[in-house]
Amino acid sequence: MHxxxxEKIEFPEYPILKRDKKADVLYIGATLQNAVEAHFQHAQGKAVMMLExxxxxxxxxxxxxxxxxxENRRERKSLWKLRDYISGRQIPCEMEVISDDCIWIHPVKLFLFxxxxxEIYEQTAVCSRQGKRLDIGSAYVDAAEIIEAEKRKEPFYVYVFAESGSGKMPEGEFEEMRRYKNFWLAGSARRDVEGYLYFWEI
Incomplete structure (x- = not known):
């Protein structure tokens, strides 16, 4: 389930890496956090790559x-930097500033921007790693710095609910909740939620 x-997003055609490459900074995992960090590293003139x-x-x-x-001072500084960057560049990611500690965005639009x-390569898995050299089976990647995305240990589900006539939020124990267009999105570790239109796992 997407x-x-x-919905209605056209992704670039990302290639599969089949030859040796070098990079200053290599990100493993196509995540929004990696995309944001990679963007600012690239803007500093560094050779940046991402493998997924x-x-x-x-x-x-x-x-x-x-x-x-x-959730802390360091993260708040980074969030404000990103918020001001999105606003200043008028990045079309549907940003809503909720508070000094929280913004809502369209994550896929922000990722693509x-x-x-x-350089992004998909369907490219790391087979083994020796220091700063990665073996991807068909080639090697050498990078001065390697950053791996953190993986969530427990399943987490995002449920989509139709907005009610009263505009009220769906009921239930949800860890996160936000409105998007005519829907409510609710995040939970539970898999026994009722009344949703569909869900996806993150």
Whole structure:
């Protein structure tokens, strides 16, 4: 099941890496966090690459909840930098500033904008790693810095609910919740939620 963010979105055709490459910074995993960091590294003139073992256009987890939060001073500084950058560049990612510690965005649109000009390879899995050299089976990748995306340990589900006539939020125990167009998105570790239109796992 695709996420709500992937509807009517055209993804670039990302190639499969089949020859040796070098990079200053290599990101493993097509995540929004990696995309944002890669964008700013690329803007500093560094040679940046991203590897993803799946087909990016078919990754429901890429969408997530579209909620970016800061939980400490360092994260708040990074969030404000991103917020001001999105606003200043008028990046079309449907940003809503909820508070000093939270913004809502269209994560796939932001991902696609932030990865423009960056070398991205999909269906490219790392077989083994020796220091700064990665073996991807068909080739080697050497990078001065390697950053791997953190993977969620427990399943987490994003449920899509139709907005009620009263505009009220869906009831239930949800860890995160936000409105998007005529829907409510609710995130939960539970798999026994009722009344949703559809869901995806992140």
């Amino acid at each position: 996420s709500i963010w992937q 073992e799946k087909v990016i256009s078919q990754m429901p987890e890429l969408g997530g909840m579209g909620i970016l939060r800061a 932030m990865t423009e000009g960056i």
